[in-house]
Amino acid sequence: MRSICLVVWVLLLCSCGVSAEDGIYNKLEKVASLERTFEREQQPLVKLEQEEKEVYHQIISLGMGETEKRKELSAKAQSMLDTREEHLKKERNSLLTSKQEFEKVKPLMRKVKEESLKIKSAQVIAIMQKRYDIYDILYGQYTTALQKDRELYKLLEKDIFELKEVERKINEINETYVKVLKLNQVFNVHTEQYNDAKERFYKESGLKIKVERAIAE
Template identity: 40%
Template sequence: MQFRRLLLGLLALAVFTLSACSGKSAQEEIYDHLEKAVSLEDGFREQQDPLVDLENKENKLYNQIIDLSMDKFDKIKDLSKQASEIVDKRKEKLELEKESIDAAKEEFDKIKPLISEIDEDTKDAKEKAKDLYKTMQDRYDAYQNLYSSYKDSLKLDSELYDMLQNKDLKEEDLQKQIQKINSNYDKVTQANKKFNQYTEEYNQLKKDFYKSAGMKVSYEESSSKSEKNK
């Protein structure tokens, strides 16, 4: 049997610190919302390593299962139950991740009415802000697709471990399920790449916006990118 999983490699939003200034322009209010949105994604970033750990544990259990013959069915059943419990924990982490992303989006959306208030003498900054807004919307759409695909994969994983607890399971049915899982994780892979692409574009556009707005900001490296392949 072949069974491949992908653990997500996700890029984090860049963090900027604005030098102290008096009063607040529309640009500076936008800055406040943008950086608060980054902070609200802390929960999203915090789920990445635990998800990797859980998938590694689950993968080890799966490998143990496929190495066993049917005369060890009781062991297969026990390991499958353990793996199923890990899938449930992954589901919990995924939902915490989504809550964080949704909260960040709600904060980010507050910049929309402020874009029209950007000073006319900084038209380039206004255009950059529009590009920034569109790219972040694309990023959130990409995340929704990623979340949906990953959630579907978790459902298929759960079904697999339920099937493995059935002593009368047919090899044909098992192979079909594994094919479904592999096919769906291909979708996850593509959704993950798209999300990372928009994250990279957004981080660059944010730098460009701050620069065109004449804002004195310092950049802090805040990347939680990791390659997590099974």
């Protein structure tokens, strides 16, 4: 998933005092910094997904008589699921913290006087709110996917199981991850839109900025 960009340098061109625009800048950059944990969790999650996929392929390559090995690998995969859940919770907590900070921006944006700035600030709020809403849905789908993964591994731990039941569970998992992928793409689009809207607001406010984009796929 993509993360919001952080403005690392700024020169105020228009005012010496602290304006509403200055306050908004400070809050928005704090929001960006609070998402650093969210950004850091991306790589471990992807790595764990890949490692678990390898274990899954080892399991399905086993013969029906290799029960003990299948149980061992299924237990290993479930342990990986536990770790994925831990990283996912850290990711979500980071987003929730940034969302709480973002709420503090709204009163400041209502103090903006210039009409063109009001429009741009409203765009920033609307896009970011949509981004948070999409993440909530994405988090729910990812959590569902993890639950279905766990159900599959518990099924594969059994001494005897129906292949049709395994196939049904695999189809459910695949359908859920398709939804996760699509939601992730939508989330990335809204992140880019938010970054662009924020930069437009800064420039319209008379801020000269240098932007560092920290992107996590």
